Each structure stands twice: as C-alpha cells, then as structure tokens.
Amino acid sequence: MDRRDEVLAIVLGALENLNAELDEADQIQIGPTTPLFGDDATLDSLSLVSVIVDVETALTMKWDAPISLTDDRAMSRAISPFDSVGTLTDYVLELLQEISPA
C-alpha cells in the first residue's frame, strides 16, 4: 500500500467512525470524492471536528509525531483542505512529506 492509499484509508476510516455515531437517516456516503465542508457537504461543524480529530490521532500514532491539520496554513488556503476527502488526503500527504519524505 503506497502512502496515498494509507492516508486515504485513514480519512475514510474517520468517516466510517463518524457514521457509526450517526443515526441511520444521517449516514454519509463515503468515498474518495465525499465533500466534507461547504455547500455540498452533509457534515455539520461538530462532525467535521470529529473527522479531523480522528485523522490527526491516526496520523500522529502512525508517524509518531504530533500532526495538526488546522494550523494557520490550512485555514488561509484559497482551496480549503477540508473541501473533500480528496483535498484532505492531498493536504495530509503534503504535511507528511515535510516530516517524513517518502
């Protein structure tokens, strides 16, 4: 499994964790293009926080270093890293490249 697949699995796993906490009617369709934040997204703000926390925790444990997805750099981007599963995966890969070049 290459690094992109590893990160994608972590992000999708976080969404699966969220679904486990949601009612049947509120389940999120999970896939590589699932929108996370914005007009098309079905996640409310607290659900997005849960996903971010799960992704951060999984990354931190796997790479053995504190990883924050919500620093100033993330917040100031023209395209938010939290737009979709794809943009979040790309952003995580970018952060990982800095702490542990592939």
Next chain:
Amino acid sequence: MDLYLGKTALVTGATRGVGRIIADHFLNEGATVVGFARGESSLAAAAYHHVQVDLADPMAIQKAFLGLHKQVTRLDIVVNNAAVLTSQYAMIMPPAAAQAMVNVNLLAPFIVSREAAKFMRKTKWGRIINIGSMAVSLEPMGDSVYAATKAGLSTLANVMAKEFGPMNVTCNTLAITAIESDMLAQLPRAKIEAIIASLPAPRFATPADILNVVDFFAAEASSYVTAQTVFLGGVN
C-alpha cells in the same frame, strides 16, 4: 476504597500540594493515575504513571499525550491543577512571570483538556475538573494576572462544557481558598490570614474540603452538572 475502580485520571501538578492530595485520593480509591509535572515524583504506587513535562510548553504537552496513547487506553477524569503564582503589583510585574502564569494556568489546561477530550470521545464519558481560585472573586492587589488566568479557567470550562456535552463530558471548576502548600508559602502570611478571616467560613481549606467537591464533580450521578464553578469557604 473503590470509588474510582476502573477509571483513569490525569492530574497536572501531581507531585505536591493540592495535585498530590488529589492524586493520592484517586489512587486510594482504585484509579489508575497519570501525573503530569515538571519535576520527578516520589509517588511510587503501581497504578501511578508519572510524566515529566513542562506545562508552560504547549508542544511538550502534545508530545506527552503522544506518549500517553502508548501507556493508557482511556482517560476518564482530568484535573487541571498545576498553576504558578507571582503576586506583584502590576506596574512592576515582570512580563516573563505574567507570561508563565498565562501559559501554565490557562493555556496548559486548554491543551490538556482538548487532548484528553480526544480520549473521552471514544468512551463517551469524561469529567474535566479545573482547580480555580478565590482570587477570581476577591481580586486581591498583586494578583491581576493570576486572578485573570483563573477567571479564564472557568470560562474555558464553560465553553468546553458546550463543545464536549454531546460526548457526555462535563467541565467544571473548583475555586479553592487557601490550603497549606508551597504556593501559599510564597505569599505574605498576614495578608492571607486577613483574607481568610473575612470569609463566611473563616478558616483554611482542608484536603477533605477539596476532595468532597472533586468527588461530586467526578461522580457518575453528576452527569447533569456542568459549566459550574464552586467556590469554597463562602466566597462568591
């Protein structure tokens, strides 16, 4: 002897004073206890895990939690107790001392609480207890920054109570009066005694006074008690 059997508690500033009293109590009542403190600990119980961490350094706290994930699988109770106090007139307060109070008394509880909440959201249960101070209400001269950080601690708990409420995590503050401790020894005794004499309950706090409220906040039955500050000794 088993009030906290099966629970894991984290106490900051666990090596001495109020933190040590609370850590000893949790251990005596069956909890596993993690102590965060800058120095070493003389607490040698098998159920005690000591983590040396500089609470003035947010990154150090986050690294401590990274290590904690490898030591414990759950955190049920957090007591944000560690604090530093420099009592000095504002015009001559060293900025570094003021910064240290902000870091240890306010920023560290924020980081500790948010990292602990990440454990608690897994178990859908948690109790965050902040140790505040009578200085918030009495506003004594010399304690401008200390009192402000402790007031901020209550506000911190109240906001977190809203954010963490859906996870069945309560956040409360116990504002203590004076108890014999290293911190108290830094202050002019006559000044403290005069303050205590003016309280509705004009005596120093005892460990039992503090543990009584800690146990109340931590109790299973207190799930509907959150975003509250309890002042000891009749301070209001």
